[in-house]
Structures are given as structure tokens and as C-alpha cells.
Amino acid sequence: MKHIKTLNTQTLNNTIKKGGCGECQTSCQSACKTSCTVGNQTCEQSK
Amino acid sequence: MIHQYQNNGYRIVLDVNSGCVHVVDELCYDVIAILRGQNEEQTAESLKSEAVWGLIKETLGEKYPEEELKEALEDITELTEAGQLFVPDTYEPYIGEVIKRKTVVKALCLHIAHDCNLACKYCFAEEGEYHGRRALMSYEVGKKALDFLIANSGTRRNLEVDFFGGEPLMNWQVVKDLVAYGREQEKLHDKHFRFTVTTNGVLLNDEIQDFINQEMDNVVISLDGRKEVNDNMRPFRNGKGSYDLIVPKFQKLADSRNQERYYIRGTFTRNNLDFSEDVKHFADLGFKQMSIEPVVGDETDPYAIRESDLPQIFEEYDKLAQYIIEKENKGEGFNFFHFMIDLEGGPCLSKRLSGCGSGTEYLAVTPWGDFYPCHQFVGDEDFLMGNVEQGITRPEIADEFRCCNVYTKEKCKNCFARFYCSGGCMANAYKYAGGLQDAYDIGCEMERKRVECAIMIKAALAEERK
Numbered sequence: 001m002k003h004i005k006t007l008n009t010q011t012l013n014n015t016i017k018k019g020g021c022g023e024c025q026t027s028c029q030s031a032c033k034t035s036c037t038v039g040n041q042t043c044e045q046s047k
Numbered sequence: 048m049i050h051q052y053q054n055n056g057y058r059i060v061l062d063v064n065s066g067c068v069h070v071v072d073e074l075c076y077d078v079i080a081i082l083r084g085q086n087e088e089q090t091a092e093s094l095k096s097e098a099v100w101g102l103i104k105e106t107l108g109e110k111y112p113e114e115e116l117k118e119a120l121e122d123i124t125e126l127t128e129a130g131q132l133f134v135p136d137t138y139e140p141y142i143g144e145v146i147k148r149k150t151v152v153k154a155l156c157l158h159i160a161h162d163c164n165l166a167c168k169y170c171f172a173e174e175g176e177y178h179g180r181r182a183l184m185s186y187e188v189g190k191k192a193l194d195f196l197i198a199n200s201g202t203r204r205n206l207e208v209d210f211f212g213g214e215p216l217m218n219w220q221v222v223k224d225l226v227a228y229g230r231e232q233e234k235l236h237d238k239h240f241r242f243t244v245t246t247n248g249v250l251l252n253d254e255i256q257d258f259i260n261q262e263m264d265n266v267v268i269s270l271d272g273r274k275e276v277n278d279n280m281r282p283f284r285n286g287k288g289s290y291d292l293i294v295p296k297f298q299k300l301a302d303s304r305n306q307e308r309y310y311i312r313g314t315f316t317r318n319n320l321d322f323s324e325d326v327k328h329f330a331d332l333g334f335k336q337m338s339i340e341p342v343v344g345d346e347t348d349p350y351a352i353r354e355s356d357l358p359q360i361f362e363e364y365d366k367l368a369q370y371i372i373e374k375e376n377k378g379e380g381f382n383f384f385h386f387m388i389d390l391e392g393g394p395c396l397s398k399r400l401s402g403c404g405s406g407t408e409y410l411a412v413t414p415w416g417d418f419y420p421c422h423q424f425v426g427d428e429d430f431l432m433g434n435v436e437q438g439i440t441r442p443e444i445a446d447e448f449r450c451c452n453v454y455t456k457e458k459c460k461n462c463f464a465r466f467y468c469s470g471g472c473m474a475n476a477y478k479y480a481g482g483l484q485d486a487y488d489i490g491c492e493m494e495r496k497r498v499e500c501a502i503m504i505k506a507a508l509a510e511e512r513k
Contacts, residue, residue: 039467
């Protein structure tokens with residue numbers, strides 16, 4: 001595409017299929033403790 | 048829903064519901080703005096209509112060649128057909144499943160010591176005491192907490208236990224004994240404990256460092272950045288600064304972990320709104336994993352962030368994002384926690400809809416064994432949920448937390464960042480806004496800015512790698 005460069009093809013709705021195992025880290029256990037940072041956690045299944 | 052913005056020379060189009068990020072040229076950026084103005088819910092069909100093409104020609108025909116406009120519209124239509132642009136929000140029905148599912152407890156924040164050897168001015172734990180008395184958790188209470196976690200974790204294998212305080216190193220023997228107990232129990236129950244510790248470093252020594260490296264999945268070490276900034280907010284009780292004592296220990300610890308599986312974590316306040324300098328200071332000290340977070344506090348606190356501070360904070364985030372790109376390109380990159388975003392392998396929708404897990408999957412345990420929804424609620428009796436002896440005695444509190452999400456919170460419904468913060472911090476909403484179903488506006492503004500910067504960094508680095 002000449003006008004658009006797409007950075008990612010993994011779409012959120014695709015994660016419904018594999019999602020929900022719950023093995024991933026709880027967000028406040030990583031570093032924050034004062035904010036909510038779900039979006040920067042990693043999926044346990046993609047490790 | 049689409050969010051489009053410009054940052055550092057990049058024109059970015061975020062398709063909120065698919066999570067797809069598109070970097071576009073000026074022409075395409077303008078076309079998308081026109082399309083959204085006409086209808087936020089465009090479909091591949093509507094984009095192919097004569098009315099849409101007519102509108103594009105009429106509004107942008109003088110600025111751009113017709114052929115180019117046509118190409119851009121075709122690109123946009125192709126992405127829409129592929130489910131990467133103008134994707135409708137179809138997730139709300141899943142909320143019912145998320146709320147109804149039986150949650151298990153998978154993480155505990157063990158308040159191993161309600162006491163501290165520093166007297167940080169912004170401490171939400173009131174110098175470690177959490178509106179109560181000084182206390183250390185006994186081995187017995189800690190053991191019962193781990194037993195509770197194992198018994199209530201269902202089929203979940205990975206269990207997280209953070210040794211928190213106050214200052215956990217003030218009760219180190221109990222930490223060591225609980226780790227040993229956890230290692231013994233995990234074998235018996237086919238579980239795996241991920242232990243972590245959050246420390247100010249005052250009591251850190253070689254023996255403790257070795258134990259941390261052997262047993263802790265992650266360690267959060269607290270420092271606010273430059274010496275004068277740190278020592279102003281993080282003094283000892285006698286007023287002396289803590290920087291000189293702790294920095295060499297933290298550098299040694301980080302190196303001993305190969306600069307992995309730790310975060311050096313600071314707090315910025317109104318006193319250091321130029322906090323990008325503190326992040327640079329961390330980088331200059333050799334740290335590779337870092338986080339500097341905005342203080343949360345009551346408006347009347349002199350150090351609290353005010354709405355009028357936001358323009359300067361946004362500018363700092365921009366400066367920091369540019370600095371990170373520059374360092375990355377020189378091969379001197381580091382991770383800044385709040386700019387970390389995994390566009391391909393980030394959390395699944397279920398996680399994004401269930402939020403931080405406080406009060407349901409995550410509980411805080413006081414030194415005497417009481418349960419609260421998270422560390423920030425400790426000491427507020429309205430949120431006392433039970434204890435290690437009796438378990439959860441007030442499940443209605445868990446239900447209340449389980450029912451908070453980006454579809455029940457009015458402020459989240461139209462926010463482009465809703466799948467990144469998942470509704471934000473419940474404690475901040477309760478303490479500094481109108482309640483659990485509300486959101487702390489200043490925190491939201493900063494979160495949106497951080498998401499924009501994080502995505503821009505991805506765009507810049509993708510371009511460099513070409």
C-alpha cells in the first residue's frame with residue numbers, strides 16, 4: 001500500500017479464541033502499584 | 048472507533064477495536080478524518096458509495112490529485128474489508144461471560160512489614176503504617192496466606208506472591224521462610240510460585256541479593272531519579288537523603304541479574320515535572336529496566352499532580368519518547384515500563400475486559416492476615432474482605448470489583464485507550480474520583496498520552512528497521 005503502513009496484523013478479536021487462560025501476570029505485580037497497566041503485559045501463551 | 052493523532056512527525060491511525068495501528072501519509076490522514084466526520088461507523092460498503100467518493104473529491108480535491116485520493120480510499124476500503132479499520136465494537140456481550148466466570152485467586156500482595164526505614168513524603172502507606180500500627184507479618188500468618196492462595200487458585204498453575212510493605216527487608220527472615228514453604232508446597236500441589244519483592248534497598252546486602260537472584264522472578268527497587276529529586280522525597284526519618292546509600296547497591300543488583308527481571312521504579316511529583324531527566328539519569332547509571340510513575344495524591348497535597356501540570360507532563364513524555372528512540376538506534380536501548388506495548392502478542396481480550404484483577408484475582412494481605420482488594424485499599428475498613436483464618440467473608444466486595452469494566456464505566460465507553468488501561472486503577476478511581484465506577488481524570492489524561500507515545504515509538508522503530 002502506498003499510503004498506509006500497518007504495524008500489526010494480530011487483531012484483538014482474534015484473541016477471543018485463544019484467550020482467557022489467566023496464567024498471565026497480574027498487572028500490579030510487575031512494577032506499577034499505583035496505576036493500571038494491563039496493555040503492557042505479555043500474553044503467557046506468546047512467550 | 049478510530050483514534051488518529053500526530054506525534055514526532057508520524058501520522059498514526061489506531062483502530063481501537065481491532066488494535067491495529069496504521070502509519071499513514073498526510074493525504075490518507077486527511078481522508079480518514081473526512082470519512083470519520085461523515086460516519087464514525089463506516090463499512091466497506093459505505094466506503095464504496097458514490098456519496099463518499101463525492102465528499103472526498105469535494106473536500107480534498109483542491110489539495111491533492113484525484114488519482115492519489117482514489118488510491119488512498121481503495122487502501123482504506125481494503126483494510127476495512129480485512130477487519131483492520133473501522134472495526135465495530137462487538138465485545139460488550141463478552142462482558143457477561145467475564146463477570147459471570149468463577150474467578151480464582153492467583154496473586155497476593157503480602158504486606159510483610161508495616162514499617163519502613165524511610166519516610167517518603169508521598170507514601171500512600173503513611174511511612175509504612177497504613178493508617179494503623181506498625182507490625183511485621185509472622186511466619187504463621189504468611190503460611191496461611193500461601194495455603195489460602197493454593198486452595199483458592201483452582202487450576203491456575205502460576206501463582207504470584209509479592210513481598211511488599213512498608214519495607215519487606217525489615218522482616219527478611221520471614222520472607223526467606225515463606226519462600227521455602229512455598230517451594231515445598233508447590234511440588235505437592237503442582238503449582239509454581241512466582242515470588243517478587245519491592246524494596247527501597249536500605250538493608251540490601253550480598254546475602255539478600257543472592258537470595259533474591261535465586262528465588263525472585265522480579266524485583267522492584269525504588270529510586271526517584273536524580274539525587275536531589277530522590278533525597279527531597281525519599282529521606283530517612285532523620286531527614287538525610289537515601290540516594291548515596293542505595294544507588295551503588297541497586298547498580299550491583301541490576302548487574303547481578305544481567306539487567307533483566309527487575310525494575311528500578313520512581314515516582315514523579317509536581318516537584319520534578321521535568322521527570323524525563325530522571326529517566327535519563329537512570330539510563331546514565333546503567334539501568335535497563337525502569338519505570339517512573341506519576342504520584343497520586345489528594346489535590347491539597349503540595350506534591351500532587353494538578354490538571355494545570357498536564358501540558359508540561361505531555362511535553363516530558365514526548366521528550367522521553369524521542370530520547371528512547373535515539374538510544375535504541377544507538378544500540379543503547381532500555382525499557383521504560385509505561386511505554387511498553389506489545390502490538391502483536393499483548394494481552395487477550397478477556398484480560399483487557401477483566402482489568403487489573405483487584406478484589407478478585409489479586410488480594411492484599413496485612414501483617415495480621417486481613418484481606419483487602421489491593422494494597423492501596425489496606426486500612427480502609429469498608430473494604431476489609433476477610434482474613435487468612437476464615438477466608439473471604441464479604442464476597443459482595445469481590446462482586447463489586449468484578450462488575451467494574453470499560454463498558455460499565457461511563458468515562459471509558461468512548462475512550463480510545465480503554466483496551467490498554469482496562470478501566471484504570473480502581474483505588475485511584477475510589478480515592479480521587481467519584482467511586483469504583485468512575486475514573487481519575489488526570490490519570491486518564493496521562494495514560495492516553497503514554498499510549499500515544501508508546502505507539503509512536505513502535506512506528507519510529509519500524510521505520511528504522513526497514
